[in-house]
Amino acid sequence: MLDADFFRRWITATAASVDREAQRLTALDSAIGDADHGSNLQRGFTAVLATLEKESPDTPGAVLTLAGRRLISTVGGASGPLYGTLLRRAGKVLGDAPEVSEAQLAEALRAGVDGVTALGGA
Numbered sequence: 001m002l003d004a005d006f007f008r009r010w011i012t013a014t015a016a017s018v019d020r021e022a023q024r025l026t027a028l029d030s031a032i033g034d035a036d037h038g039s040n041l042q043r044g045f046t047a048v049l050a051t052l053e054k055e056s057p058d059t060p061g062a063v064l065t066l067a068g069r070r071l072i073s074t075v076g077g078a079s080g081p082l083y084g085t086l087l088r089r090a091g092k093v094l095g096d097a098p099e100v101s102e103a104q105l106a107e108a109l110r111a112g113v114d115g116v117t118a119l120g121g122a
């Protein structure tokens with residue numbers, strides 16, 4: 001079973017990946033956009049980690065919902081709402097259970113992807 005700590009570690013690892021790849025993300029964005037994708041996501045995940053630290057949500061659903069809300073409020077453009085919707089929808093599906101199974105996580109991520117698809121019209 002996966003608890004809130006698992007989800008905190010997951011978000012923390014994601015933030016580290018964003019840090020590591022920020023320049024590359026920005027370089028990719030410079031070819032098709034305004035060259036701020038890496039720095040936007042970096043700012044967003046830095047804020048997410050600070051919020052998780054401060055509020056210490058104690059269920060998987062609360063970790064994802066809080067992270068998603070923070071991304072939406074911090075990251076402009078399309079990526080904040082898209083990543084934020086993914087996490088918020090997934091968090092909502094997980095509800096307030098203290099631990100969730102891998103199958104429940106898969107179901108939650110499916111709902112998150114559906115939310116992104118609907119929002120982006122993909």
Ligand SMILES: [Mg+2]
Pocket residue numbers: 029033034035036037077
């Ligand atoms: Mg951009």
